[in-house]
Amino acid sequence: MREIYDWAGWFRELAARVAEGGETALIEKARQVDWSGEPELLKRGERGIDPFSFIYTLAQKNTRNQRPRVYPSVAKCFGLESPLSDFGNDDFYMFPTPPPNAAALFHDSKNFSPELLWRLFGQAVKDEPQIDPTTFRDVLKIRYVAQVKLTQALSLINPDFFVSVDALQHLPANKDMDLKGCDHGGFMSALNNAKRAFPGCRACEINTFVYSHYMSKPPLLKRESRFFQISTNAYGSDRWEDFDRSNAVYTDSSRQGGDPGLWETAPAGGDGRGSPYPLTEPARGDVILVRTGVRKGRAIGIVHRNDYAETDGLNDRSRLHVYWINKSEAGFGPGVQTDRVAFSEVTPTRSTYQAFRHAAAYQPTFMLIDKRDGNGPIGPRLPSHPLNQILYGPPGTGKTWHTVTHAMAIMEDREVDEVTQEDRATVKSRFDKYRDTGRIEMVTFTQNTTYEDFVEGIRPVLAGGATPGAAKPAESGDVGDDVRYELSRGVFRHIVDRAAQDTDQRYVLVIDEINRGNVARIFGELITLIEHSKRIGGDDEARVTLPGSKTEFGVPANLHVVGTMNTADRSIALLDTALRRRFVFEEMMPDETHPGISEDVGGVDCRKLLAAMNRRIAVLLDREHQIGHAYFLGVDKLPVLASMFRTRIMPLLQEYFYDDWEKIRAVLNGNGFVQRSGPPEELVRSNLVDADRAVYNLLPADDDRWTSPTAYRAVYETKASAEDGNATPAA
Structure with missing residues (x-):
């Protein structure tokens, strides 16, 4: 987008001529x-042609039909x-343009002397303009001239x-x-x-940004x-001057010997593989933080257009076109470093974002980004995490594993997926x-967990020692010589x-x-306090007096509660209403497509195996x-697979179906792991059991069929040649 400010150089040269x-x-x-x-400019005689009226009339000819005819003619003359x-x-001609029916002249040709306009023009056209306040005021007194019209003409001259x-x-x-x-003072x-x-930034860059942001819909x-960061020198030579001139940023393919197939790949990690730069993701309005090395910022721009996102746009000719809104070169201070990858998205917790955010040179820009017409923040997307949430599902779906991810997303104001x-x-x-600093705590509820364990309660301790977290001695004081009782705080x-x-x-x-404990008994009256509106500072703030310590107690709004619930133990429908x-x-739920589940374990597709059983x-x-899919992770x-199936899957199925072996056989599609036989003949002869009674047994642990691919494929392939599971009745 090098051409976006060509008009500025063109008008600047015209004014000089x-x-x-x-x-x-x-x-x-x-x-x-x-x-x-014929414009109005030529209808008022020779003295009607002054520099301001000429420039403003020319700016009025800013349509796609007029530009090809008028502007080359002016350039030639x-x-x-x-x-x-x-x-x-039109993107290349974003300068102040009078409406077609607006008065372009800076006079009415009556009692008019152009010397005043020429004097102001001479002051404005200099590299360092020195506008005389009196001249500025006198020009404003001319009929048909006002602040907007005059300053628009100055911004073209x-x-x-000028802006x-x-x-x-x-x-x-x-x-x-x-x-x-x-007046002149207010304008300056x-x-x-x-x-x-x-x-x-140049005045024309400010004008263009204001037009594109505040004056457009x-x-x-x-x-x-969103925020992205890019390095000017990730691959050797510093490209900032080209970034600045072209109003665009890009990654470099020359490090790959010009191979166009590799230009968009990030540097390889420890596994020897790279990952694609997210070059197609920046959209119009996203913010680009430009740095040189890891200790110096170079500029901040706003995306205008993304060539990479267009069809077949992933090539070394594409660019991210930007409007520059800060072109300060500034160090980040002692000990502050940015991300090292050449191009990436950055969130508020990333080092690059923090480095720019806290650098004095970029404070004006973040103030601008954080507010739009003074209506409040518009900065980076900050995820909104619920104050109280429960991850629920069958066993083995990664609920406890995901509590770590959710907790970190909350702590760092990030998306869980990120x-x-x-x-x-x-x-x-x-x-x-x-956890070490006390900002994250973990607890597991059991049937024996009580209010005293979770909130506070009296606990016995050996004399001479105090329980960690003890509040104060109970009024009962000492009991005997060896034991004393103290009021101790629980994890909550x-x-x-x-x-x-x-x-x-x-x-x-x-x-x-969380559902293994008696929630009503464990939380007690505090279950009300965790509601969003009942938190400290909420619309309906509530506090209670704890019965043990007699302390006024409320729950702050910066505490998040993340629970897990195994639906195999209790359905969500059976949960305490207050909790729900x-x-x-x-x-x-189980994810059969999880990348950690192998599709070929000695000829067995574990994804199909899991999906078939779950259906x-x-x-x-x-x-x-x-x-859950977690049972199959790492099975290679x-x-x-045999050990996991025999010691984990089979006991789980026995628990689920209460030893209803026929249903277990149905889950396994009669693959032979569950053997069915008749009762001993002597019991039948003694009329102690019916002859058609079925007896079920698991294969012995050392049976080769546990490691037979055919047996596992029989679970998901109905035509597999697995055994039917029937054994010859014992004699």
């Missing part, structure tokens, strides 16, 4: 231009060398310096100023505010705008650190107290197997007793 030639040359050349119809690109692309007041008015820094009635004050808000920046994609060991390491009281004293941080309590009403429930269990029992050899 007008200043060089003076009034006589302007009158002569203005009459030579092919205006595509004035001998301009600055290029203008595709006249049919010197696009590197029109209709654009300045939209900036949050100028929201309290009445610029449509301002608003202009300086704009330049502070867009460090290092939909606005450029959105509440859901955390899930990270290396598990890294996530678990961060989780453990939060501990984490609530810590969260209440540190409201700027999030805390998470993980309750595993206060928690959000997220179902976690039958859902019919013979219910969907809440299906087998037939002996491992």
